[in-house]
Amino acid sequence: MAKEQIKVVVCGDDGVGKTSLIACLVKDQYIPNLQDRLSPVTIPRDFSSSPFSPKASVLVDTTSYDLPQLHYELKSADVIWLVYSDHESYDRVALYWMMMFRSLGVNLPVILCKNKCDTTLHGSEGTHAKDINAEDKASENTKIEDEEFIPILREFKEVETCIKTSAKDKMNVNQAFYLCQRSITHPIAPLFDPRVGELKPLTVLALKRIFLLSDKDQDGFLNDEELSVLQRRSFGKSIDTQELQFIKETLLNLSISPQEYANYILFVPGKGITKDGFLVLNKLYSEKGRHETTWGILRAFHYTDSLSINDKVLYPKMDISDSASVELSPLGYRFLVELFLTFDKDNDGGLNDQELAFLFKTTPGIPKLWTETNFPFSTVVNNQACVTLQGWLAQWTMTTFLDYRTTTEYLVYLGIEKDARLALQVTKARKKRRRNGKYYRAPVTDRKVFSCYVIGKPHSGKSSLLESFVGMSFSESYTPTIRPRIGVNSLELKGSKQYYLILQEFGEQEPAILENVEKMKECDVLCLTYDSSDPESFSYLFELINQHQHLQNLPMIFVALKADLDKQQQRCYIQPDDFTDQLFVDHPLHVSSAWSSSLNELFIKLTEAGLEPAKNTPGLAPDTAREEVDYWQYALVATSAVGFTSLFTFTFFKLFRSLRSGST
Known part of the structure; x- marks a missing residue:
């Protein structure tokens, strides 16, 4: 985003022509006999300028007679336009002015300007003017400039560039002002280190990521079409054929010349530009002062001046009410499907570790939420433990539901070109109704994702239920659940409507979760499990519901697990069927991991309970x-x-x- 306004402080020894430069810039003509100092001048942005240019620039004239005011202006500046005109004022650039800036703690870009170059061109006193032709004179001037500018550039990293100007001849005045603006909108300092002549590490990382995102077919080359797409995204226009050919020839010549790039493959005819070629190309832009080209590419991919991706793009503001949820939109699902198909190199219908690593190469790595939930075993995998397309979409659905900011962040990292918010959709806030003096949740019409908390006594079979839900085979071995576990999968209900169900069990955190009223409001349906072969199992649920009355505000499904074993009479004040009758909810559903049909029936019933909460909310007698x-x-x-x-x-x-x- 463009900076609202930049402040350019013009300073230098008195008499070097600072005021004349400002007047010439504003009036577009040389004005002799000016006052010692002009008032601040505001120059609005030209509509033809880059969208990253500031909306306005303020030029502040200064004089060395008023040091306190000079120091004040320098401390509030965005860029310094430092002017000298002769040998004496040149010596003071290093000995006085640069030292002053550092003593004030002013770490700003400096544009060094050699003014009054009209006298240099024509000869201040006409000496030898007739004896030297124009070409020889230009060559001599260039040599003089190099001898003056290069030591300053090498010694002071604050000095971004040097230019010679003439207010009398209107030479390079506009260009000098443009360089001041560009030092803010397209700073060279974050990109390139002139002392070693190399792109800086963060620039290299950013450009490598952009190369990977632009290499749509993932063959390691940017072909003509991919370059054209990159050009349109970065600059809003197609690349010129002649310019493209010039780029190819330049890289090819660098590859075969006995210089520093001789050991690199920069361009391969018929294939395109390599990653090394892309980096070298941007290095050449910086060396030749065309670093705004590199910034155009970086800004198209939302990089800031610090070469980090803009937080406002990663985490866009969304208006979400407390009882609403966030889901993926059709655009989001389409992007994720295309991503899966692109990186499934062996076309086996699953993403293995190597393919996943390459897919997430343009990101900080696999999301933290995924590692915390034991991905990929939190969703559907194939026989080789590779996440399938069904599991891939389910995992992102769960991520969006639990923490949509992670989804928007990673969509940007993975290269979505549109606003990440378009890949999401916000559901309506939950509505409540009242029956027999009790409030309950109204039927849901616009949600496709439901959260289910699986609650029950340890060893009742919760973990096996989650594993069966994501398609894992049943295991006889028992391992107590310490940390929370999660599973997500898609379900198809009547009418071929697809929904997603997220099952969570909390292990040792279960008591704390149940006491947290706000956390329980995030739950769509409770799955209350007990071991039907253990006579002590159901009493845990009975005590739980009586202890936490707020649980009765949620839809609940009672489940008798391990139904393939001998059923036992429960040693409890009341039997399961009688207790559910008292709550006006369905009798426990008898389920076994060995009975796939019973599992499917349970998962569908849990989803339907999320869709129509009233049918399974305790305390709701039949409609009056x-x-x-x-x-x-x-x-x-x-x-x-x-x-x-x-x-x-x-x-x-x-x-x-x-x-x-x-x-x-």
Whole structure:
């Protein structure tokens, strides 16, 4: 983003032409006989300028007579335009001015300007002007400039560049001002170290990442099409054919010349520019003062002046209410599918460790959230323990649901070109309804991802349930769960609608999680498990629900695990079926890891409980309105039955009397 305004402080010995330079820049003409110092001048940005140019620049004229004011202006400056004009003022650049800047603690870019070069060109006194032709004179001037500029550039890293100017001839005045702006908008210091003549390490890392992201077919070369795409992204226009050919020839010549690049492959005809060639190309830009080209590339990939990616891009602000959730949008899923297919080099339908490492090469590494949740075994893997496309999408779905900032961060690192927020969508806030004096969650219509907490006594089978959920085979060995575990997978419900379910068990943290009311609000459905073959197992749930009354505000599904073993009578104040009847929820579902159909039924039921919370929320007796309808239906039937009985009795009585009278 462009800096709002930059402050350029013009300083130097009195009489070097500072005021004339400013006046010439503003009026576009030489103005003689100016006052000693001009008031600050504001120059608005030209609409044709780069979008990274400041909206305005303020030029501040100074004089060495007022040192306190000079020091004040220097301390509040963004860039220093240091001017000298003769041998005496040149000597004071190193001996006085640069020392002053350092003593003030001013670490700013300095643009060194040799002014009054009109006298140099034409001869201040006309000496030898007729004896030296123009070409020889230009060559002599260049040599003089090199002798003056190079020692300063080598000694003072603050000096970014040097230029000669003339206010009288309007020579390079605009260019000098542009260099001042460019030192802020496109600083050379973060990119290139002129003392060793190399790109700085952070620049190399950033450019390597950009090369990898731009190499769409991942063949190690930037072909013409990939270069054109990079050009359009960086500068908004296609690369010129002649310029492209010039770049290729330059790199090819450097590769075959007996110089520093002779051992590097920079360009391969028919394939494209290599990574080394891309780095060398940007090094040449910096050496030749064209580092704004490199900055154009870096800024297109959201790099800041410190060569870190902009936090506002990595973590864009999103408006999310407390009870809403964040999911991937179709754009997000499409990007992740394309990413998976690109890096599945062996086309086996899974990403192995090497493919994953290469995929995450443009990022800080596999997300911390993933390593903490035992990826890839938190989702679906194939027989070689490689994450499948189904598991890949499920893992990102879970990541987005639990911490969407990680998703936006990694989407940017992985090269999404659009705003990362477009890859996400925010669901509506949960609504509540009331029945029989109890509030409960309303049915869900816009969510595809649901979070389920798996709660139960240790050894009840929670871990095996999670492993079965992600397709892992059942193991007889038992390992107590210490740290939290998580599993995510997709499910298909009636109507071919796809949903994602996230199962979590908390190990030793379970008591603390259950006491945390705010944490429990993040849960969509509770899966309350007990071992049906262990008579002591259900009492844990009974005590838990009575101890934590807030759990009864959530939908819950009771599950009797290990149903393939002999069922035991529970040693509890109340049996599971009777307890669920009291809560007005379904009886426990009997499940076994050996019965795949029962597992699928459970996972679907958990998802449906997230979609329609009322059906599984404790304490909700049948709907009162429905009871009233049923009552009147029963009353009508009863009335009809009574009426029919009365009519039948009356008719039978009359018939009986008539028969009796006849017999008499």
